[in-house]
Amino acid sequence: MARVRVPSLVVTFPTTAAAMSCEECCERRGLPGRMIPVPGEVAAGCGLAWKAAAGDRDELVAALDADGVPVEGMTVIELLEFRTG
Amino acid sequence: MIYLDNAATTMHKPREVVDAVAAAMCSLGNAGRGASAGALDAGRVALRCREAVARLLGCPRADHVCFSANSTAALNAALSGLVGQGDRVVTTVLEHNSVLRPLARLADERGAEVAYVGCDAHGLLDMAELERLVVPGTRLVAVTHGSNVTGNLVDVARVAEIAHAAGALVVADASQTAGSAPVDMVAMGLDVVCFTGHKGLMGPQGTGGMAVAEGVDVRPWAEGGSGVHSFERRHPLEWPTRMEAGTLNCHGLAGLLAGIEYIEKNGGPAAVGAREHELARRLYEGVRGVPGVTVYGAWEADPALCGSIVALNVDGLDSAEVADALSEGWGVACRAGAHCAPLMHRALGTERRGIVRLSCGWFNTEDEIDTVVAAVREIAAG
Numbered sequence: 001m002a003r004v005r006v007p008s009l010v011v012t013f014p015t016t017a018a019a020m021s022c023e024e025c026c027e028r029r030g031l032p033g034r035m036i037p038v039p040g041e042v043a044a045g046c047g048l049a050w051k052a053a054a055g056d057r058d059e060l061v062a063a064l065d066a067d068g069v070p071v072e073g074m075t076v077i078e079l080l081e082f083r084t085g
Numbered sequence: 086m087i088y089l090d091n092a093a094t095t096m097h098k099p100r101e102v103v104d105a106v107a108a109a110m111c112s113l114g115n116a117g118r119g120a121s122a123g124a125l126d127a128g129r130v131a132l133r134c135r136e137a138v139a140r141l142l143g144c145p146r147a148d149h150v151c152f153s154a155n156s157t158a159a160l161n162a163a164l165s166g167l168v169g170q171g172d173r174v175v176t177t178v179l180e181h182n183s184v185l186r187p188l189a190r191l192a193d194e195r196g197a198e199v200a201y202v203g204c205d206a207h208g209l210l211d212m213a214e215l216e217r218l219v220v221p222g223t224r225l226v227a228v229t230h231g232s233n234v235t236g237n238l239v240d241v242a243r244v245a246e247i248a249h250a251a252g253a254l255v256v257a258d259a260s261q262t263a264g265s266a267p268v269d270m271v272a273m274g275l276d277v278v279c280f281t282g283h284k285g286l287m288g289p290q291g292t293g294g295m296a297v298a299e300g301v302d303v304r305p306w307a308e309g310g311s312g313v314h315s316f317e318r319r320h321p322l323e324w325p326t327r328m329e330a331g332t333l334n335c336h337g338l339a340g341l342l343a344g345i346e347y348i349e350k351n352g353g354p355a356a357v358g359a360r361e362h363e364l365a366r367r368l369y370e371g372v373r374g375v376p377g378v379t380v381y382g383a384w385e386a387d388p389a390l391c392g393s394i395v396a397l398n399v400d401g402l403d404s405a406e407v408a409d410a411l412s413e414g415w416g417v418a419c420r421a422g423a424h425c426a427p428l429m430h431r432a433l434g435t436e437r438r439g440i441v442r443l444s445c446g447w448f449n450t451e452d453e454i455d456t457v458v459a460a461v462r463e464i465a466a467g
Contacts, residue, residue, distance in 0.1 A: 003410075003467050037405035037421045040438045047422070080406040082414055 005078035009033075009057050010042050011050040011064075012072040019048040025067045032056060041077055051079065086418045087453045089146065091361075091446030092233055092261060092394055094283045094290060096418075098348040102340045102400035106289055109339035116333050116381040117312030127335040134342040135325070141345055141354065142259070142278050143269030144296040151328035152294040152338060156260040157183040159295040162306035162328055163256050163277045164188060164227060170195050172224035175253070177202040177210055178428035179232045179239065184258055185428065188227065204432050207375075207386040208235040216247050223253040225276075230268065231261035234429045234440060235382035236365070236394025238266060245274030254301060260284060262314050264348050265358035276301045285357070287348065287447070288341035291334050303328065357447055361393035364454055368395045373460030377401070377465040381433055381440060393445040399465045404439035407464060411441075415460040 013019040019035065028031055033052035042049065053058055054076045064071055088096050109130065114123025116131045131152070139147040153159045164187045168174055174188055178201055191197040195248055200218045210228075219226060226248040231238045237300045245255045254276040263278075264285030270278055275298070282292030297303055308320035309330035320330055348357050369384045369391075377400040383390045399407050408421035422439040423430050430436045443457065 003464070019420050039405045040422075062313045080402060080410060083411060 002083050003080055004083055005075050006081050007054045007078040009052045009054050009074060009076050010036075010039065010079070011052070011060065011074050011084060012043055012047065013049070014070050014072045016048060018070045019050065021067070021069045022050050022064060022071075025051070025063055025069055026060070029063050031060060031063055033050070033060070036079075039077065039079065043073060044075070087415065087449075087456060089417060089419045089443045089445060089449065089453075089457060091449075092236070092284065092442060092444035093420055095173070095285065095287050095446050095448075097446065097448040098287050098340075101343040101347055102287055102289065102332060105343035106340040108225055109336045113339070116335050118332075127333070130335050130339045130342065131333055134338040134345075137342050137345040138280070138294065138296060141263065141268070141348075142280070142296045143271050143273075144278070144298075145271060146299060146324070148324045149297045149299065150294060151297065151325040152333055153328070154291055154334070154440050155283070155293040156258065156279050159279035159293055160184055160227075160256070160258060161187045163279055163295050164191060165302055165306050167225055167254060167256070167277075167301075168195065168197050168302035171197065173198045173200070173220070173222060174217070174225055174227060175200045175202060175218045175223055176227040177215075177229065177239075178204055178432045179208070179210060179229050179234075179237070180426065180428065181225065181233050181258065182261065182425040182427070183260070184227050184229070189297070191348070201428065207383045208232060208237050208381060208433060209383055209386065209390065212240075212243060212247070215244065216280075219247050219251045219253055221251050223248070223251050225254040225256055227256045227258070229258040229261070231266065231392050232382075232426070232429060233261050234394075234424050234426045234433075234442065235259070235390035235396050236437075236444070237383045238262070238390045238392055241275060242273040249274060251371065261392065264345070264354055267353075267355050267360055270296060271296060277303065277313065282337065282341040282344065285354075286341060286344045288344035289337045292337040292341040295328065297324070305330070307331070341427050351447075358393070361445050361447060361449075362391065364449050364451070365391065365393045365395050366457060367451060367454045368443060368445065372453070372461050373398060375462050375465050381435075395443045395445075396440045397443070398435065398438060398440060399461070402464070402467075404435075404441045407441045410450065410464050411457070411460055414464075415456060417457055417460060424467075
């Protein structure tokens with residue numbers, strides 16, 4: 001298993017409640033992504049973040065805006081992924 | 086899923102706990118509100134749970150066990166009810182925000198003077214510094230019985246000796262230890278012990294409370310419905326009512342009672358804690374010395390002071406990345422980040438990257454631990 005770093009969109013939230021609303025919003029709309037622990041590079045402390053592909057940003061912003069989901073920040077950073085073979 | 090986040094909550098509960106909550110939800114009324122069969126049954130459950138907690142914590146008076154929603158609520162109530170204008174309080178860098186933030190508020194709003202005792206490189210409390218900081222006139226010492234980051238246990242009996250010699254009270258946070266380490270308020274000299282029901286006690290979330298030694302005057306934090314003395318302007322001061330404004334969570338307490346009885350049936354906190362400690366030791370032994378893996382806590386310095394947590398980092402990786410890799414690759418549930426204990430991370434130098442906390446519980450198995458060891462080794466190997 002090899003570990004590689006992949007540019008990823010990380011969305012952070014002011015509250016856990018907002019993070020869960022993001023997940024519900026994305027699942028309902030069929031948007032890709034998943035919840036991850038907030039990387040230390042983005043913010044220190046407790047918290048959840050939404051991880052998606054860097055190219056999904058515009059669609060995600062539109063969906064979260066339409067649903068009124070509060071967002072703290074969005075950034076693209078390289079995150080670890082494990083690949084077999 | 087391999088669940089190794091028992092320091093956050095014990096997700097796997099004894100069947101008896103689940104059944105007790107379900108039965109309570111089908112039968113209990115409101116404790117202390119009338120004399121209907123359901124109300125009386127709820128009162129009986131609350132009393133039996135008080136008695137069980139008193140047994141568990143060595144509290145001589147069951148009516149000095151007061152229930153709340155969790156440890157945080159109990160700690161807020163205890164600290165707010167004991168610290169007055171300008172009082173000096175000593176606490177430690179091991180504490181959770183459930184102690185640090187209420188004390189910060191008391192500093193802001195009541196002018197409390199708060200001093201923080203440090204720790205060594207293993208995260209062990211600096212008792213010499215504690216002795217220096219607890220000067221005569223100190224109102225209280227707020228100390229955890231076990232760090233929620235490293236799992237290190239604190240000799241709270243020694244802390245109490247030092248505190249009492251200076252005339253200070255001791256408020257102990259047993260969030261991480263109740264149910265998995267022996268606590269005896271009288272023998273240890275603890276004035277208030279705050280606990281939560283959903284961790285080592287294997288009960289439902291939304292349960293917890295405090296046990297208060299006789300003669301310790303914790304002023305009520307919340308006031309409101311009590312079921313008694315309805316025409317009095319202020320909340321009654323009788324125990325335990327003084328700390329229990331509003332409807333008790335008797336559905337939850339039924340589960341908490343079942344959790345405590347389950348622990349007693351399995352040998353008590355010492356036996357349960359020993360089992361959890363052995364699992365953690367197996368995990369520690371499996372990852373210690375692996376190139377690129379740093380383990381925190383007292384495992385090398387004094388394993389007897391270690392609870393059931395293995396806290397680690399992998400070189401070159403953020404703790405969140407390791408936790409995510411464990412989850413995605415091996416289905417391991419654990420906790421990365423700061424664990425709401427900022428001063429502990431500052432002391433360990435892990436403010437930026439956090440720590441991967443693997444916390445063992447009663448229902449974990451040796452096979453699960455071996456899988457996690459293999460996973461950590463593979464992640465570290467890159």
